[in-house]
Amino acid sequence: MPNLQVLLNGLVSGAGFALVGAAFAFLLLTTRTLSVSLGALYVLAPYGVLTGLRLGAPLPVSVLGSVTTAALAAIICEVLIHWPLERRNASAEAHLIGSLGAYLAIVQIGVLLWGPDRLVLNGGLPLVYALGGIRITQPQLLGFVCSVTASCVFVATIQRTRLGLGLRALGSNPLLLSTLGRNVQAYRIVAFGAAGALVGLAACLAAYDVGFDPNVGLGAVLIGFASAILGGVSSLWGPIMAGVAIGILRAFVGWMFGTEWVDAGTFTVLALALIGLPRGLSGGIGRGRSLEAEP
Amino acid sequence: MSYLSYVVVQFEILAMIALALNLIVSCGQLHAGIAGFYGIGALTLALLLKRVDPGFPAVLGAAGLSAAVASLAVSIPSWKFRGEAFVMVSLAAQVCIYSLMYNLTNLTGGPFGVVGIRKPALGGLVFNSSQQLAVLYGVILVIMVIFLLGLLSSSFGRNIKAIRNDELAARSLGIPVRRVKTQVISIASAIVGIAGALYASAASYIDPTLFTLDESILMLSMVIIGGAGNTKGPLVGALVLIGIPEALRFLSLPSSVVGSLRVVIFGLLLIAIIRLRPQGLAGRYRIE
Numbered sequence: 001m002p003n004l005q006v007l008l009n010g011l012v013s014g015a016g017f018a019l020v021g022a023a024f025a026f027l028l029l030t031t032r033t034l035s036v037s038l039g040a041l042y043v044l045a046p047y048g049v050l051t052g053l054r055l056g057a058p059l060p061v062s063v064l065g066s067v068t069t070a071a072l073a074a075i076i077c078e079v080l081i082h083w084p085l086e087r088r089n090a091s092a093e094a095h096l097i098g099s100l101g102a103y104l105a106i107v108q109i110g111v112l113l114w115g116p117d118r119l120v121l122n123g124g125l126p127l128v129y130a131l132g133g134i135r136i137t138q139p140q141l142l143g144f145v146c147s148v149t150a151s152c153v154f155v156a157t158i159q160r161t162r163l164g165l166g167l168r169a170l171g172s173n174p175l176l177l178s179t180l181g182r183n184v185q186a187y188r189i190v191a192f193g194a195a196g197a198l199v200g201l202a203a204c205l206a207a208y209d210v211g212f213d214p215n216v217g218l219g220a221v222l223i224g225f226a227s228a229i230l231g232g233v234s235s236l237w238g239p240i241m242a243g244v245a246i247g248i249l250r251a252f253v254g255w256m257f258g259t260e261w262v263d264a265g266t267f268t269v270l271a272l273a274l275i276g277l278p279r280g281l282s283g284g285i286g287r288g289r290s291l292e293a294e295p
Numbered sequence: 296m297s298y299l300s301y302v303v304v305q306f307e308i309l310a311m312i313a314l315a316l317n318l319i320v321s322c323g324q325l326h327a328g329i330a331g332f333y334g335i336g337a338l339t340l341a342l343l344l345k346r347v348d349p350g351f352p353a354v355l356g357a358a359g360l361s362a363a364v365a366s367l368a369v370s371i372p373s374w375k376f377r378g379e380a381f382v383m384v385s386l387a388a389q390v391c392i393y394s395l396m397y398n399l400t401n402l403t404g405g406p407f408g409v410v411g412i413r414k415p416a417l418g419g420l421v422f423n424s425s426q427q428l429a430v431l432y433g434v435i436l437v438i439m440v441i442f443l444l445g446l447l448s449s450s451f452g453r454n455i456k457a458i459r460n461d462e463l464a465a466r467s468l469g470i471p472v473r474r475v476k477t478q479v480i481s482i483a484s485a486i487v488g489i490a491g492a493l494y495a496s497a498a499s500y501i502d503p504t505l506f507t508l509d510e511s512i513l514m515l516s517m518v519i520i521g522g523a524g525n526t527k528g529p530l531v532g533a534l535v536l537i538g539i540p541e542a543l544r545f546l547s548l549p550s551s552v553v554g555s556l557r558v559v560i561f562g563l564l565l566i567a568i569i570r571l572r573p574q575g576l577a578g579r580y581r582i583e
Binding site for chain 1: 382551555556
């Protein structure tokens with residue numbers, strides 16, 4: 001039974017990582033951009049919820065407001081940093097450095113506004129549901145249901161709607177899209193907004209379950225990037241499944257070696273996996289782009 | 296006088312790190328996990344001086360060697376990855392090193408760190424005051440600058456520049472790309488390890504929070520803001536990194552605010568540099 005409980009805990013946290021992985025993979029697929037600033041939005045979104053709650057707004061309204069703010073912040077990063085770099089055909093490293101700058105500034109502005117301490121959204125003891133010997137708390141259940149629903153809605157939107165087709169075309173051939181009269185920047189703005197919203201939602205759900213502090217951002221970036229690479233971005237299901245797998249891996253590492261070893265254990269296993277599978281399980285990261293060095 | 300000497304010592308240590316990062320950037324890589332290797336050097340010195348004490352020069356050598364050996368955790372993945380993937384691998388290595396330093400409490404002291412680290416001593420002379428440390432570290436910095444200038448102007452340096460310009464063409468010319476990358480990362484990590492050891496000896500105390508991911512990113516920022524591809528750029532970057540908090544000190548703000556404000560300014564500077572001046576304030580290579 002302990003194994004099943006650990007598996008369940010891993011599935012719940014993995015469902016959240018799946019959203020983060022999907023966000024990173026989606027941006028890589030559509031805009032070829034690895035934006036570390038998404039990590040800053042992961043840090044800030046729970047503070048938005050907390051502010052909403054303190055102002056007397058109900059939890060769902062606070063979460064919605066915070067997710068919308070995260071989407072807007074991602075769009076601002078695109079407009080101020082990535083689009084100008086894209087216009088001068090800057091390298092992936094330049095995008096990464098610009099977004100690192102945004103990450104540093106946004107997170108520390110958050111620290112100045114709300115302080116560096118760990119906070120919780122869910123005061124008091126949560127409701128616990130038991131099935132046999134397995135227990136799941138109300139925040140865990142809520143987080144799992146919301147994450148799975150959001151993942152399914154997101155993938156369905158990208159795969160089955162006209163907007164999704166346009167976004168995939170952006171990833172496939174932006175020059176042709178532009179030649180055909182489509183507004184490439186508008187598509188990029190939609191892509192960044194969607195990625196920001198996904199990361200914001202994942203952060204709010206995780207914060208409602210286990211609390212939050214300003215140091216969680218780069219960890220989320222690493223997990224999101226690892227999910228995108230391991231899962232590949234030829235299908236969004238790849239990074240989503242990789243995110244779930246990482247959640248389960250972290251749960252078992254924590255159970256076997258102690259929670260203090262979760263980060264070291266996870267990233268060691270991931271580094272080994274990436275060395276073995278540099279093109280990910282489904283291969284490639286879109287538009288003829290490779291992260292592999294010359295053999 | 297002692298305050299000025301303290302600032303000079305900090306600058307000299309940061310300048311060593313910036314020069315080491317410049318070497319890696321010269322090879323076309325961005326290393327975002329360098330604080331981990333800085334920590335390994337610092338920890339090696341602290342533990343050796345406490346337990347064995349084979350003499351300060353030998354301990355400095357051991358600090359550099361341990362960081363160079365540990366750097367294989369980053370340089371071997373560099374055979375497979377490039378661009379932002381390599382940056383992320385180096386970040387992951389930093390997370391693992393920090394986690395080991397924090398959790399191996401029997402060896403590293405964990406969150407309590409190592410206290411009472413002895414000051415540098417050569418023969419019978421102990422470098423106790425910050426003025427003495429500034430002179431000693433200045434001499435070491437000059438030796439490192441001469442070494443790196445010699446390295447970059449040698450055939451090895453030309454191989455590094457060739458790899459940066461076109462990795463495939465470099466391979467076609469018979470340059471052993473993987474070996475050169477590994478050597479570059481090892482040499483740079485050794486320099487950073489020595490810088491960490493010098494910091495530990497000057498501060499007399501280290502703990503893992505000095506070697507976090509955020510520190511790594513700030514260190515990388517030095518070569519982006521100052522610029523890479525020459526000696527002047529990294530030195531300017533180090534000057535900016537040390538100058539901003541020192542300038543903020545005169546605003547009479549609480550230290551917690553100064554710490555955050557410093558990072559905010561650095562973040563905004565990174566964005567401004569990458570958008571407006573991709574070669575940094577005084578560098579030669581354009582990151583674009």
